[in-house]
Amino acid sequence: MKPLLYLFCLATCTLTQAQSFCASDGERTPVALVERFISADCEACWSDPGTPKTTGRQLAIDWIVPSARGDDAPLSAAASRDALSRLQALGRSAPTQTLTITSPVGGAKAGAKALPLRVAHGLPFNDYIAASIEMKPAPVAAASSSPWTAWLVLVETIPAGQDGTPVARNLTRNALESVWDKHKQLSKSEQIRFFESRPMYIPPGAHPERLRVLGWVQDAHGHVLAAAQSRCKPGG
Template sequence: MKNIARTLASVLVLTYTASALAQASCSSDGILQPVAIFERFISADCEACWSDAATPAPSATAGVAVLDWIVPGKAGDEAPLSAAATNDALARLQTLGRKPPVTTDVHTAAIEAATPARLRVAHGMPFNDYLGAAIAFTPVQRAAQRNVATPGAMDFYLLLVESVPAGTEGTKVARNMVRNMLHGTWEKRDKLSKKEQMKWMETRSIRIPEGAEAERLRMVGWVQDAQGSVLAAAQSTCR
């Protein structure tokens, strides 16, 4: 019965998303796109890593999307940070070809788009522990007018992030804790019209984990090509 209720909630959120996103109350509209992604992977076993005032940070924060992944530790549910640990962190590390860290590991990716592009992320309001979320990738119009070849297969990442202010939850630095992740692949669509090929969009429901504070949630997303180069990134804010 619980699974049926959860499925129904997911369907309702998807229905609700279109009107909620149309209001653009929580989106990346009007926000400068990040020029780099800075990912911190923290072992759930390492409580000191979370509270460390000398936590690794980008040299310049402007234009950088900073993410904090809590990686499941060897202590399992007994690990100090296990409540925020997610298997998505393990999946992300595997994609990057890295092992789970004992303390903290850092990965930085610059936006390396050969063709100018825009990315939009947005989400609606919480509904039965879910958010309706969307990500849309569009090469800029001037690129389309030059008949620039459309990208091939691309991976998209859409992350539900909880912003944790410095001085709260035991952290001395501001955190952007990854709470959930949507990941998928967009294939090149040769059978579609040129206009249709120039835009990709995904609309999904995403679960809010237990313990997350809804008012601190936002979306961070990016699109990368088959070689792993990031083509565009975006992060939302609520107005």
């Protein structure tokens, strides 16, 4: 374990077990990933009553895209360069107002079963939060197929009617993109797994009590193979 991450675990893991358990364990697998991109120039887009809403088991994530106006853009405080990286991965240009992209979860074929994915996080500590994403067991075929990409996103969940938004949002606060092109064999008796854990920076202005993590894995063609979201539950 990396020294910095070890310190975070010492500071957060014990507290997490005592106070809450924040992971995707027991949560239903999302059937679709809905990504809503808003230009930092479009303040009215944030409060637009026509904003696409999610239904059922759809998983929404909101990205504020930086603009050429920089800090002068009305939504610049919540803008993230991670949004530009995500748009590039999707092969899309930055919107002048809004852009919504919906991706089914489960691969290229309709009705395909989603793969087992787990995300988890600890408690905020010194402007950071320890988070992880894991697929175990990972399909054996993944070891020899084209590289997969895992996204682990720290979001601030904002209920509808708060902070000027007419719909519930998962506002991106930080994101980690990781290429999974090799499998890790723990031992001959254990199963193949993909795993990534990092301390993620909490930017100024975020409300720590509203933070959680979302994650998904996609193949080389951009098909979302698995997705998950954390929930904080009472600890024992």
